[in-house]
Amino acid sequence: MAVTILIVEDELAIQELIALNLKRAGHMVLCAASAEQANKMVSNVLPDLVLLDWMLPDMSGIEFARKLRREDRTKAIPIIMLTARIQESDKIAGLEAGADDYITKPFSPRELLARIKAVLRRRLPEMSDEIIEMGGLRLDPTTHRVHVYPINEPEKLSEIALGPTEFRLLHFLMAYKERVHTRSQLLDRVWGDHVFIEDRTVDVHIRRLRKILEAVDKENLVQTVRGTGYRFSVECDKESIE
Amino acid sequence: MAVTILIVEDELAIQELIALNLKRAGHMVLCAASAEQANKMVSNVLPDLVLLDWMLPDMSGIEFARKLRREDRTKAIPIIMLTARIQESDKIAGLEAGADDYITKPFSPRELLARIKAVLRRRLPEMSDEIIEMGGLRLDPTTHRVHVYPINEPEKLSEIALGPTEFRLLHFLMAYKERVHTRSQLLDRVWGDHVFIEDRTVDVHIRRLRKILEAVDKENLVQTVRGTGYRFSVECDKESIE
DNA sequence: TCATACTGTCATAAATTTGTAACGCTTTAT
DNA sequence: ATAAAGCGTTACAAATTTATGACAGTATGA
Structure with a gap:
């Protein structure tokens, strides 16, 4: 740290x-x-x-x-x-x-x-410079890099490129995995206190983040919780029962 | 929350x-x-x-x-x-x-x-973020997830999907288990202050909630109290007599 | 300085959720 | 037994919430 x-x-x-x-x-x-x-x-x-x-x-x-x-x-x-x-x-x-x-x-x-x-x-859990690794993603705050690998083969790493905001967003979500965050919470803690930005803008960044993750077969990590916000989760997203 | x-x-x-x-x-x-x-x-x-x-x-x-x-x-x-x-x-x-x-x-x-x-x-137990677990249901406000499991096998969890209102409704009912709530009480506390919604609408949402619970064999948890309202209960519904 | 990358907002499409009305069944009271 | 009241169920259109692609203004860096 x-x-x-x-x-x-x-x-x-x-x-x-x-x-x-x-x-x-x-x-x-x-x-x-x-x-x-x-x-x-x-x-x-x-x-x-x-x-x-x-x-x-x-x-x-x-x-x-x-x-x-x-x-x-x-x-x-x-x-x-x-x-x-x-x-x-x-x-x-x-x-x-x-x-x-x-x-x-x-x-x-x-x-x-x-x-x-x-x-x-x-x-500031998202401030502590510890490497966060989960769901086949490894995020290193120190080197500011994110690597991906198939869950069973931790060898085959490949790096993915994120913009600054996407990086912070992913970092935050991973630091508090499984928790749901409202858009305003995300704005407060990823963008910073007192930014005058539309809530909806979060959606767009989530979209950008997802797009990058989809490209490496990690689509289910960032999940939507309708009516509330977003969540980073390793568990499968609700497989509803018919 | x-x-x-x-x-x-x-x-x-x-x-x-x-x-x-x-x-x-x-x-x-x-x-x-x-x-x-x-x-x-x-x-x-x-x-x-x-x-x-x-x-x-x-x-x-x-x-x-x-x-x-x-x-x-x-x-x-x-x-x-x-x-x-x-x-x-x-x-x-x-x-x-x-x-x-x-x-x-x-x-x-x-x-x-x-x-x-x-x-x-x-x-206000429904406002506190604590995990509520009873009757083979586990509701986690933080992650916004509900899991079900057979009462004797707490291992075999499966997640169920609820809409926003069903989630709040279930959360509220579980937070005050065994207590009967009138439809207007539910409207006030689950829907919010000063909403102009028909009492009957509660029935429909109860129905929706029940449908989901039935699908995972938890039909008896949400009970009707004729003339009054609804209740979440772990005890069997009036089968003592009979 | 120019080119490239990033951001925040919109407009629009897509997906879900919601409140009601309508109808039929059950229970209660007369 | 019969009417009335209370509930359960279903279908559906309206309303709300998200997803997505495009765009223009800013940074950033070479």
């Missing part, structure tokens, strides 16, 4: 400790010691997750979290708050509502990594 | 954070910053659940809750109170006013979602 994580923490020792651990776990790490610095970083590189100390010198962690949530570009970034012991609950009212999780100091590197993993899995 | 939630909260930041989290969890969200606004919204669209801030600028949350409970159309809507206080008296007052649950700030999105889920399971 080439996940980029931004650490916002003013205490240098802690910052470095965390950074070290995250790097060792294979993450890209960005560090900031203040909200101001963090803002600059964010405007350059969009991190996939933010570790945020709630006591910061300039702006409080809450405020920075709110700022992240307010702007479209950063709105969807998962946030994990780092907090010291038990704070006055009134003061952090609302704070936790913006964070995906929080962790109280002191914490072990292991706990931190576990929480990061959990948050990512929960929030 | 496709649960519409009304958030009544005057603090914009919190309102948005909650909205964001709910949307991400796949809910439809309506927002109001005051009881007055909330009233207007409710008269347009009937939400499935209300998140209600205890302290509102114009009318207190409790009062709004009472109002909802007073009117027939809104009487059955589950309410979760959001409160900053931890006082016992508030809890009592809130519950007296008809709240189904309450949650004190600050709360994590996870906790909020968990409580919503719990309340839905208790109050």
Whole structure:
């Protein structure tokens, strides 16, 4: 998982400790010691997750979290708050509502990594760069490639070409296989929040995706659920009983 | 599934954070910053659940809750109170006013979602996404599939195809199994608020549902209660006598 | 800059679903 | 027993939802 994580923490020792651990776990790490610095970083590189100390010198962690949530570009970034012991609950009212999780100091590197993993899995399964393989399809987010093979012969791979949107769509559908997604859910999560696109446009992209899959004999993977939306499924589509 | 939630909260930041989290969890969200606004919204669209801030600028949350409970159309809507206080008296007052649950700030999105889920399971089981399994039928709202199997052999599943309405109807009946529903109750809750449809139409859909179930030897699950309506039941239909 | 690839929208066709009316059978009440 | 009320069934046209192909505007890349 080439996940980029931004650490916002003013205490240098802690910052470095965390950074070290995250790097060792294979993450890209960005560090900031203040909200101001963090803002600059964010405007350059969009991190996939933010570790945020709630006591910061300039702006409080809450405020920075709110700022992240307010702007479209950063709105969807998962946030994990780092907090010291038990704070006055009134003061952090609302704070936790913006964070995906929080962790109280002191914490072990292991706990931190576990929480990061959990948050990512929960929030962005389609972001985790794991290879998804099912129904004779293998999608590799890292290389951005999709291979096909006959179900019984995993040897005979062949690559198929997808446009950017089709790729994301397929990736999302596969990441949540078997689940039905409404068109608006797909628009929100594949296209992005707050896009002003017709629901029907999804149909067209589904069509394009299907066309490509049909060409390699994988027609039944993307299924329509009338009245609801679409689904990626390995199981056979309902063989209705006469 | 496709649960519409009304958030009544005057603090914009919190309102948005909650909205964001709910949307991400796949809910439809309506927002109001005051009881007055909330009233207007409710008269347009009937939400499935209300998140209600205890302290509102114009009318207190409790009062709004009472109002909802007073009117027939809104009487059955589950309410979760959001409160900053931890006082016992508030809890009592809130519950007296008809709240189904309450949650004190600050709360994590996870906790909020968990409580919503719990309340839905208790109050609107047909809205919760849980798999319902009984009488050799397994209905999965998430994947939108219904499987059948002989009661003694849970292995031999086969999928059955239902139209959108039949699916909702079956889902509703199963969610409230053993309970009789009048035709108008079914129209209200399966078809939706304020539909102008003949009562008799329900019969036809029941017929369609039965036809499909008969084809897989599940004829006795949907039962008629003469003079009243229909019922989904695992117990045999009045064969005790005879 | 030009050519190619991608996108979002439409219009139209195709497929399914839905609500009703009509008719006949069963149960209930008189 | 007979009429009335309640249900089951079927057929069907209308309405809704999807699929598909074409098109024009944008990106993208060479």
